[in-house]
Amino acid sequence: DGGITQSPKYLFRKEGQNVTLSCEQNLNHDAMYWYRQDPGQGLRLIYYSQIVNDFQKGDIAEGYSVSREKKESFPLTVTSAQKNPTAFYLCASSPPFVPANGYTFGSGTRLTVV
């Protein structure tokens, strides 16, 4: 079945370390997105990519980086510059410029700084 796989499900990071969250999809979607979820704040857009080798900053991109070398993959790196990285991270994908089906979401990665 087609879908989005996020890994790992839980991730612990020491202060000062960079960590990379994986997001892979086999839906043949061109567009992919990363959101951060904090209690009471909903989902906030970090980065998005409408096509391979291109991506744009969202509303809270500081302290994060992404790459889009393959259509299927959109990894997110949380760098040491991100001061408060503890959160639930959600990856999503969609056909570009076609709103009809909304997004397909992965099951998320919960990142905790220890």
Next chain:
Amino acid sequence: AQSVTQLDSQVPVFEEAPVELRCNYSSSVSVYLFWYVQYPNQGLQLLLKYLSGSTLVKSINGFEAEFNKSQTSFHLRKPSVHISDTAEYFCAVRLDTGRRALTFGSGTRLQVQP
């Protein structure tokens, strides 16, 4: 820039009672509107959407939402809730032009009590 406001962070309700979850948006251009549902530690699932046409849209599990352009609202309703409806509900908007990434509200936690 567009924004989405969900006025209630929590809505407690008894089983078989009706419920309304409120959503208002602000945008100067045409929008597409969505409701998503999230169960604990999972990703989001599309509940229903408004793209165009009839302003009343319905889901397969009894939820409905009405697009009101003059009031810029997209409230979610269900005439009789079940325990299994307990979840967090997110309203989202996507612009017809410009940035085509979803903007989410802060979420409403629906707590159905027996």
